[in-house]
């Protein structure tokens with residue numbers, strides 16, 4: 001109960017203020033000690049809040065950069081002031097992407113290579129460091145799916161999916177991790193998992209386990225690299241409209257049935273993916289690591 005005309009003692013005011021954000025008040029941070037625990041006040045101005053998301057001058061390496069997610073991430077990060085190294089298996093698709101980014105005022109370069117070839121991955125990482133003097137952000141947007149019953153699916157198809165999704169992610173983490181650790185300035189690693197990394201589905205005995213592995217790779221690396229200030233998180237989207245999933249949008253019965261399970265009432269568009277990438281790339285997520293962020297319109301909520 002709050003007594004009328006009650007005026008709390010000054011030190012109590014400071015303590016209660018220590019848990020709120022005092023926006024733009026421009027006072028020195030207040031601190032006091034209570035029960036042996038240091039309590040701090042915060043002096044937060046508008047520019048401090050904006051700087052939480054400021055990515056200007058950072059360097060990002062994006063795999064699968066010309067894919068549905070990769071393209072929006074490459075363009076979006078570049079428009080946020082990030083120098084973007086785009087990679088994928090084909091120069092023919094990477095070159096126009098880089099031209100498009102530069103035309104829009106961003107800074108970008110490309111280095112082609114297969115994400116599942118260790119020598120290619122080493123070269124792409126080396127090219128990135130040579131071109132932009134380091135790497136601050138890695139986004140692994142290369143990946144593939146091919147549904148099929150376990151009875152019918154050929155082993156080589158299963159291996160192709162596991163390779164692209166798990167081995168490719170692992171190789172990029174390995175090589176970029178070395179760079180980030182040597183740089184000694186921390187880093188942000190963003191892996192692309194899927195809601196299927198948590199939920200099974202008929203005909204998904206390659207894809208679901210591969211994405212489960214990606215989610216656990218994020219958690220394992222979070223444990224391994226926390227002391228280097230390298231945050232490793234995974235984004236787990238539901239169905240988004242990209243080349244990978246166009247068949248789901250084209251199949252009316254599948255589409256309508258799937259839609260019923262999404263509280264927000266629509267499937268994702270690649271742009272829906274970007275905000276989470278910006279957040280996970282920025283200072284705003286410095287205390288978050290090993291998290292799986294479900295960007296799924298509520299699909300996994302209930």
Ligand SMILES: NC(=O)c1ccc[n+]([C@@H]2O[C@H](COP(=O)([O-])OP(=O)(O)OC[C@H]3O[C@@H](n4cnc5c(N)ncnc54)[C@H](OP(=O)(O)O)[C@@H]3O)[C@@H](O)[C@H]2O)c1
Nearest residue numbers: 064067068069088089142143144164194239240242243244
């Ligand atoms: N779209 C969705 O609904 C959805 C939902 C959940 C998770 N995801 C995940 O998000 C990531 C990006 O998907 P997306 O929708 O952007 O797909 P996408 O448009 O098909 O792009 C994926 C990119 O991965 C690369 N890739 C494809 N097959 C490969 C292979 N066998 N080996 C190596 N690289 C290969 C390709 O790049 P290059 O040809 O240039 O090498 C391709 O552009 C994938 O990991 C996917 O599983 C997507």
